[in-house]
Amino acid sequence: MPHISHVAVQTPAHSAVGELLSYTCDEVLQPGTLVRVPLGKRELLGVVWDTPAAPADIPPGVELRSIACVLPGIAPLSRGWRRLVGFAAHYYQRSVGEIAVTALPPQLRDMTAEQLTRRLAPPKPAKAKSSKSKKAQAEENFEDAAAAIAVAAPAPTTPLVALSAEQTSVFAQIEQNPGPFLLYGSTGSGKTEVYLRAVQALLDANPEAQALVMVPEINLTPQLQERFVARFTPQYGQEAVVSMHSGMTNPQRLKSWLAAHTGRARIVLGTRMSIFASLPGLKLIVVDEEHDASYKQQEGARYSARDLALWRGRDTGSKVILGSATPSLESWYASDGEVGRYQRLEMPSRIGAAALPRVRLVDMTQQPKRIVFSPPLIDAITDRVKRGEQSLILLNRRGFAPVLFCADCNWKSDCPHCSAHQVFHKGDRTLRCHHCGFTQRVPFACPSCGNPDILPLGKGTEQLQEELERLLRNVQRPDGDPARVARIDADTTKAKGSLEEQLAAMHAGDIDVLVGTQMVAKGHDFRRITLVAAVQPDSALYSSDYRAPERLFCLLMQAAGRAGRDALYVKAQGSAPEMWIQTHDAQHAVYAALKRHDYPAFAKQQLQERLDAGMPPYAFQAIVRADARTQEAAQAFLSAATQVAKDAGLPYLDEVFIYPPIPMAVQRVANVERAQMLLEATNRSALLRFLNSWQQYLHWLRGLPDHKGLVRWLVDVDPLSI
Ligand SMILES: Nc1ncnc2c1ncn2[C@@H]1O[C@H](COP(=O)(O)OP(=O)(O)OP(=O)(O)O)[C@@H](O)[C@H]1O
Numbered sequence: 151m152p153h154i155s156h157v158a159v160q161t162p163a164h165s166a167v168g169e170l171l172s173y174t175c176d177e178v179l180q181p182g183t184l185v186r187v188p189l190g191k192r193e194l195l196g197v198v199w200d201t202p203a204a205p206a207d208i209p210p211g212v213e214l215r216s217i218a219c220v221l222p223g224i225a226p227l228s229r230g231w232r233r234l235v236g237f238a239a240h241y242y243q244r245s246v247g248e249i250a251v252t253a254l255p256p257q258l259r260d261m262t263a264e265q266l267t268r269r270l271a272p273p274k275p276a277k278a279k280s281s282k283s284k285k286a287q288a289e290e291n292f293e294d295a296a297a298a299i300a301v302a303a304p305a306p307t308t309p310l311v312a313l314s315a316e317q318t319s320v321f322a323q324i325e326q327n328p329g330p331f332l333l334y335g336s337t338g339s340g341k342t343e344v345y346l347r348a349v350q351a352l353l354d355a356n357p358e359a360q361a362l363v364m365v366p367e368i369n370l371t372p373q374l375q376e377r378f379v380a381r382f383t384p385q386y387g388q389e390a391v392v393s394m395h396s397g398m399t400n401p402q403r404l405k406s407w408l409a410a411h412t413g414r415a416r417i418v419l420g421t422r423m424s425i426f427a428s429l430p431g432l433k434l435i436v437v438d439e440e441h442d443a444s445y446k447q448q449e450g451a452r453y454s455a456r457d458l459a460l461w462r463g464r465d466t467g468s469k470v471i472l473g474s475a476t477p478s479l480e481s482w483y484a485s486d487g488e489v490g491r492y493q494r495l496e497m498p499s500r501i502g503a504a505a506l507p508r509v510r511l512v513d514m515t516q517q518p519k520r521i522v523f524s525p526p527l528i529d530a531i532t533d534r535v536k537r538g539e540q541s542l543i544l545l546n547r548r549g550f551a552p553v554l555f556c557a558d559c560n561w562k563s564d565c566p567h568c569s570a571h572q573v574f575h576k577g578d579r580t581l582r583c584h585h586c587g588f589t590q591r592v593p594f595a596c597p598s599c600g601n602p603d604i605l606p607l608g609k610g611t612e613q614l615q616e617e618l619e620r621l622l623r624n625v626q627r628p629d630g631d632p633a634r635v636a637r638i639d640a641d642t643t644k645a646k647g648s649l650e651e652q653l654a655a656m657h658a659g660d661i662d663v664l665v666g667t668q669m670v671a672k673g674h675d676f677r678r679i680t681l682v683a684a685v686q687p688d689s690a691l692y693s694s695d696y697r698a699p700e701r702l703f704c705l706l707m708q709a710a711g712r713a714g715r716d717a718l719y720v721k722a723q724g725s726a727p728e729m730w731i732q733t734h735d736a737q738h739a740v741y742a743a744l745k746r747h748d749y750p751a752f753a754k755q756q757l758q759e760r761l762d763a764g765m766p767p768y769a770f771q772a773i774v775r776a777d778a779r780t781q782e783a784a785q786a787f788l789s790a791a792t793q794v795a796k797d798a799g800l801p802y803l804d805e806v807f808i809y810p811p812i813p814m815a816v817q818r819v820a821n822v823e824r825a826q827m828l829l830e831a832t833n834r835s836a837l838l839r840f841l842n843s844w845q846q847y848l849h850w851l852r853g854l855p856d857h858k859g860l861v862r863w864l865v866d867v868d869p870l871s872i
């Protein structure tokens with residue numbers, strides 16, 4: 151009699167196919183086994199979720215298909231991994247199969263059993279010459295797809311630095327206590343060194359143990375990767391440190407994944423996706439810059455890798471260290487003495503007694519109208535260039551100008567497909583929509599009235615760079631060369647390797663003034679920056695999103711943290727690091743707290759506001775979003791969803807407050823109208839149970855002829871922006 155296996159496969163999102171599919175097979179398959187199964191005309195990757203112990207009677211009339219094959223050479227995924235996937239699916243309202251399969255490397259999805267067998271076979275000795283292109287070869291030869299970590303061979307040994315007193319005490323706390331920890335350490339206080347020590351202590355003590363170290367965006371911090379490789383590969387071998395992030399090729403991802411799954415990799419360094427890595431020996435999870443929004447996945451299953459890290463840590467008995475100079479308010483609250491869910495560890499001082507930069511507010515209402523850079527700021531930058539010091543200019547808006555404008559007829563460069571302007575990019579003379587990507591040539595004259603004088607309105611990083619080049623054209627560096635201005639944003643870093651190249655130029659001192667978006671503000675350990683300036687940060691103060699002040703404060707404090715990191719350099723230069731903020735609202739509380747580098751005061755004030763307004767972390771939220779051909783159709787779906795919840799008398803409905811549907815801030819994207827509805831509850835599990843029971847009704851509604859115009863709907867639990 152055949153056995154039955156329940157298999158998790160990735161069925162199309164929100165399709166009516168149930169959570170797990172049943173298949174027959176001749177032998178009992180262990181849960182966690184990777185298989186290929188037929189579905190319709192296709193064959194898909196699946197994970198055996200459970201297998202009834204006894205061969206089951208198949209009810210008459212039901213015909214089950216059989217499993218196509220078991221993926222060879224890969225041990226079943228552990229019970230702990232399956233629990234994590236199960237929890238994430240339940241919590242973020244997705245199917246187990248979707249989370250399980252998307253958490254696996256793409257090649258496992260795509261390869262047949264034969265291809266996989268070939269991949270897993272020991273490498274053949276390399277041929278002297280191959281006619282294949284280098285790329286084709288790398289794709290094909292598994293071993294050649296080499297370490298997922300593209301860094302030079304490490305130095306034979308890297309001597310351990312002596313820990314500062316604060317590092318020593320924090321490290322001892324981590325060793326002695328179970329955690330989870332919130333490492334609240336100033337910018338430049340040496341948090342990375344603490345992570346390295348914690349990992350080192352773990353690996354030395356336990357030959358099976360594995361550590362997961364997560365960072366927001368790995369490409370921004372090649373330095374961090376180098377430090378881990380240099381520290382651990384001499385002792386633990388080339389495969390001891392592997393990366394996991396979306397910038398890797400598929401063969402690299404498979405290789406990293408297998409190294410982690412088999413326990414050969416001792417450290418996985420990755421972005422949010424690495425939270426789902428198979429790590430049988432997991433004992434430590436580090437979440438660096440835990441406040442960073444990129445830990446939240448913004449499409450598909452909208453999970454928070456930071457929150458899952460805490461869950462996974464608890465579930466597997468792994469220590470969890472969250473680190474930040476500007477923790478999320480959620481983590482700050484959770485590590486409050488009274489709440490006490492996390493142990494807060496503090497490192498207030500910078501390494502080498504470096505001082506935090508002095509914060510200077512420039513009141514732009516007192517400056518000449520319509521200027522980008524106030525004269526005193528330009529003087530300060532000029533002085534830096536002459537002394538050979540570096541400056542960093544922050545503006546969170548790329549392109550030359552956010553909109554083109556005709557003063558005669560009021561025409562604006564609106565995107566035809568979105569409720570947004572097309573951004574003017576001067577370099578390639580295009581108008582580009584940053585929401586849907588729609589791109590056009592810049593018109594020679596106003597398309598509406600023919601006026602040849604169409605004007606850029608507002609500033610982007612491209613314009614800042616041009617303006618600085620003009621203002622500094624006669625300024626010389628100490629070596630007599632003219633000042634060099636560079637820019638780092640999504641536009642200048644598209645080409646592979648270009649970001650690394652520009653960061654390297656910055657570290658080498660080849661750049662005097664670096665203009666950039668938030669990409670330049672995070673995590674970098676630049677040694678020669680003595681001035682950071684935020685030229686137009688105010689708009690975030692007036693956002694309708696209640697998290698906007700938190701995000702702004704974080705960004706500016708992190709940006710300030712790039713200045714004056716090397717105490718010896720600052721001293722030798724006789725310089726004083728500064729953070730400049732050009733603002734029209736110099737009295738604003740956000741800036742006052744920033745001036746004092748007072749994160750605790752800022753957090754306290756924000757938390758009080760959140761408490762008064764009943765917002766997270768004192769309440770829990772979810773968003774249901776609907777996309778449709780018309781705004782009416784999108785909102786009608788959401789209204790019907792609320793009604794059906796009431797009609798059906800869903801459990802916990804009385805504990806959940808459902809707001810009326812509203813259009814999203816950017817209402818239309820790529821010709822799709824978007825609406826959303828906020829749900830709030832003071833009890834997290836009530837919200838979750840309500841959502842879980844509501845799901846099937848949302849599926850059902852979507853299938854009704856009334857809601858034909860609906861393109862998609864989705865649920866976002868713990869949304870980051872509303
Ligand atoms: N004990 C130490 N002795 C000497 N230098 C150290 C020590 N610990 C760290 N450093 C150096 O201090 C600098 C700052 O450390 P690190 O980059 O880890 O700071 P951080 O706390 O992560 O800062 P940020 O939050 O701004 O990213 C680095 O150049 C690092 O090599």
Ligand SMILES: [Zn+2]
Nearest residue numbers: 565568583586
């Ligand atoms: Zn558009």
